Amino acid sequence: MKSIAKVFRALSIIFIIILIFWIVMIDYKDLSFKNNISPYFGIFSMVLMLIAMEFIKRGIKKK
Template sequence: MNKARSAITIISVILLIAWLFKIDYNDLSYKNNSTAYLGILIMILLIIFGVKQIAKNKK
């Protein structure tokens, strides 16, 4: 189970980087980038959850 959490966390980091490339940096409005912003938010939450769970299991 710990390997699965580690894999999901690593995949989330990779997807976070991919979402950062999808942002239209010429127009940072929510209207143009709503999908990218939500994707970034979800990936950040998955990374935080994964790191906390891995640290919890090591104790």
């Protein structure tokens, strides 16, 4: 069980790095959805993946 928790912790770290990448990719001069559609969707998907990883880790800890 502990090795699985370590895998999910590593995946969470990877998702945080990807999230930082997407935040850097935003064009801060023009924050419109038209110009930043890819970074916005990237940020949204990485946040959802991080939330999912946290729920999975909590489920593993309870078992």
